Amino acid sequence: MIEYKNVTKTYGSNIGLDDVSVSIDKGDFVFLVGPSGAGKSTFIKLLLKEIKPDSGSITFNGLDITKMSNRSVPKLRRSIGIVFQDFRLLPKKTVYENVAFAMEIIHMGPRVIRRQTPQALSLVGISSEAAKYPDELSAGEQQRVAIARAIVNNPTILIADEPTGNLDPDTAWEIMHLLEQINMRGTTIVMVTHAKDIVNKMNRRVISIKSGRITRDEKRGGYGETEDDFGRSELLLRGGPFSL
Amino acid sequence: MSYSIKQAVKQFFRNGAMSTASVFSISAILLILGFFFLLVVNVTNIAESVKKDFDTIQIYLLDSTEYALSDSMMKKLNLMPEVLDVNYLTKEQAMEDFKKLFGDKAYLLEMRQENPLPNSIVVRVTNIEGVDAVVARARSFDGVEGIKYYKEAVNRLIRFTNFIQVGALALILFLVVISVVVVSNTIKLTVVARDREIGIMKYIGATNWFIRGPFLVEGILIGLVSAVVSAFVVGFVYAKIIELFGTDLIVMLSTGFVPLRFMVGNLAVIFTALGVSIGACGSIISMRRFLDT
Numbered sequence: 001m002i003e004y005k006n007v008t009k010t011y012g013s014n015i016g017l018d019d020v021s022v023s024i025d026k027g028d029f030v031f032l033v034g035p036s037g038a039g040k041s042t043f044i045k046l047l048l049k050e051i052k053p054d055s056g057s058i059t060f061n062g063l064d065i066t067k068m069s070n071r072s073v074p075k076l077r078r079s080i081g082i083v084f085q086d087f088r089l090l091p092k093k094t095v096y097e098n099v100a101f102a103m104e105i106i107h108m109g110p111r112v113i114r115r116q117t118p119q120a121l122s123l124v125g126i127s128s129e130a131a132k133y134p135d136e137l138s139a140g141e142q143q144r145v146a147i148a149r150a151i152v153n154n155p156t157i158l159i160a161d162e163p164t165g166n167l168d169p170d171t172a173w174e175i176m177h178l179l180e181q182i183n184m185r186g187t188t189i190v191m192v193t194h195a196k197d198i199v200n201k202m203n204r205r206v207i208s209i210k211s212g213r214i215t216r217d218e219k220r221g222g223y224g225e226t227e228d229d230f231g232r233s234e235l236l237l238r239g240g241p242f243s244l
Numbered sequence: 245m246s247y248s249i250k251q252a253v254k255q256f257f258r259n260g261a262m263s264t265a266s267v268f269s270i271s272a273i274l275l276i277l278g279f280f281f282l283l284v285v286n287v288t289n290i291a292e293s294v295k296k297d298f299d300t301i302q303i304y305l306l307d308s309t310e311y312a313l314s315d316s317m318m319k320k321l322n323l324m325p326e327v328l329d330v331n332y333l334t335k336e337q338a339m340e341d342f343k344k345l346f347g348d349k350a351y352l353l354e355m356r357q358e359n360p361l362p363n364s365i366v367v368r369v370t371n372i373e374g375v376d377a378v379v380a381r382a383r384s385f386d387g388v389e390g391i392k393y394y395k396e397a398v399n400r401l402i403r404f405t406n407f408i409q410v411g412a413l414a415l416i417l418f419l420v421v422i423s424v425v426v427v428s429n430t431i432k433l434t435v436v437a438r439d440r441e442i443g444i445m446k447y448i449g450a451t452n453w454f455i456r457g458p459f460l461v462e463g464i465l466i467g468l469v470s471a472v473v474s475a476f477v478v479g480f481v482y483a484k485i486i487e488l489f490g491t492d493l494i495v496m497l498s499t500g501f502v503p504l505r506f507m508v509g510n511l512a513v514i515f516t517a518l519g520v521s522i523g524a525c526g527s528i529i530s531m532r533r534f535l536d537t
């Protein structure tokens with residue numbers, strides 16, 4: 001459902017992505033890992049059409065988004081749920097309103113909103129906090145609200161840029177279980193993270209980026225060490241698909 | 245739509261001080277504009293009525309000129325396309341008119357035995373531009389003593405009204421630009437304060453028009469309130485002016501002020517249109533930087 005073909009993006013002399021080709025299928029759960037400045041956020045911003053590639057093509061659900069007009073960008077973003085490290089909730093709206101707002105934006109009727117908002121809130125386990133404002137919630141609860149907002153319109157893909165970056169380990173795991181649950185409902189998940197233990201324990205597909213290039217892409221990988229393909233040796237130890 | 249209006253009204257009152265400030269500055273600009281409008285319309289109106297008095301050419305005839313000759317002159321003049329109508333004014337009629345005009349001072353003329361006023365042909369032209377042709381034609385006739393016309397005076401009047409009109413238009417344009425800047429700066433404050441919020445809205449797929457909506461309505465609201473305020477003030481002041489000087493003007497120039505109802509009606513429409521466009525342009529301009537994807 002997502003296919004990057006020879007995508008290159010530079011910022012002046014800085015390299016964002018360098019000739020990246022990769023494809024992600026529907027229902028995948030993908031970790032995007034790599035050192036700081038590797039190009040992970042660039043990868044995601046390209047998919048959201050926040051920035052445009054210098055060359056190459058990006059196909060999403062059969063559409064080449066590099067050829068898409070600026071006017072279609074809102075439509076593209078509506079089919080993608082997004083979660084950030086810093087939650088990005090609207091501070092003057094309650095939990096309920098924050099989630100309902102994502103539906104108001106796409107002109108859903110009030111009846112649909114009244115039905116689907118509580119469903120999303122209950123899915124992320126935050127129904128009891130519906131009337132509170134974001135600053136009255138813990139970080140983990142805020143991230144749950146952000147996830148509810150991201151999935152309330154039933155996007156086919158959920159993108160999370162370091163969603164556990166601001167959370168303590170226990171809360172981070174709660175969020176991971178939630179994402180896993182969402183993935184089981186058929187939603188593709190692409191998650192950028194620096195959390196080694198999470199990547200290692202989840203045992204999902206891992207794409208490593210370094211200096212704008214994909215250095216490793218494994219179906220059931222681990223976080224890997226810096227440069228060597230520790231991921232592969234770990235995979236071998238675990239007896240993955242390439243085991244001898 | 246209802247979302248935009250709700251948000252805009254909220255912002256308008258939440259930004260109380262700023263909204264009031266921009267309503268004040270836009271009202272001030274609309275007021276200046278309104279008074280110029282009053283001036284231009286009234287000057288044009290007066291000029292039109294004065295021009296009417298001056299579109300006549302009076303051809304004075306020698307006392308020796310016989311009526312048959314003057315009649316043929318009148319026929320020739322009547323054939324000219326520039327001419328509206330031609331009338332013969334006898335010296336007796338001229339005397340009557342003179343007496344009417346000068347009333348008690350007419351005795352100065354009556355003291356003389358003979359009527360010093362000549363017979364004359366009074367030509368009215370359809371358009372003030374036609375005066376030259378008619379005058380040239382009349383000069384070619386025999387039996388003419390002199391020709392009286394006001395072309396220069398009228399030209400000067402036209403130049404003066406044109407100057408006022410162009411000047412006022414330039415000033416109005418200038419003021420409109422200023423008010424757009426004023427509104428856009430006010431709204432920019434709101435936009436900057438909500439920069440993060442706008443970013444979030446864009447991430448979750450809000451269209452530019454959805455984001456712009458509330459700010460646009462806020463700008464229009466500021467414009468509308470200013471329009472109402474200034475229409476009231478201008479109307480009030482104009483009513484006072486008419487009350488104080490209305491009769492004087494009729495006496496001096498034989499035409500009154502353009503009626504209050506007509507003026508205020510038109511000004512209300514103009515102010516509303518201007519206020520709304522100023523507000524809308526201001527808010528769209530203020531958002532440009534925040535919405536380019």
Ligand SMILES: Nc1ncnc2c1ncn2[C@@H]1O[C@H](COP(=O)(O)OP(=O)(O)OP(=O)(O)O)[C@@H](O)[C@H]1O
Pocket residue numbers: 011012014015016034035036037038039040041042043
């Ligand atoms: N707007 C920009 N202007 C100039 N250079 C940029 C810009 N955005 C990113 N870069 C550069 O592009 C490279 C990739 O950045 P990117 O944000 O994709 O890294 P990242 O993998 O997300 O890093 P992190 O883990 O720290 O978030 C870096 O060298 C960065 O300095």
Ligand SMILES: [Mg+2]
Pocket residue numbers: 040041042
């Ligand atoms: Mg990043």
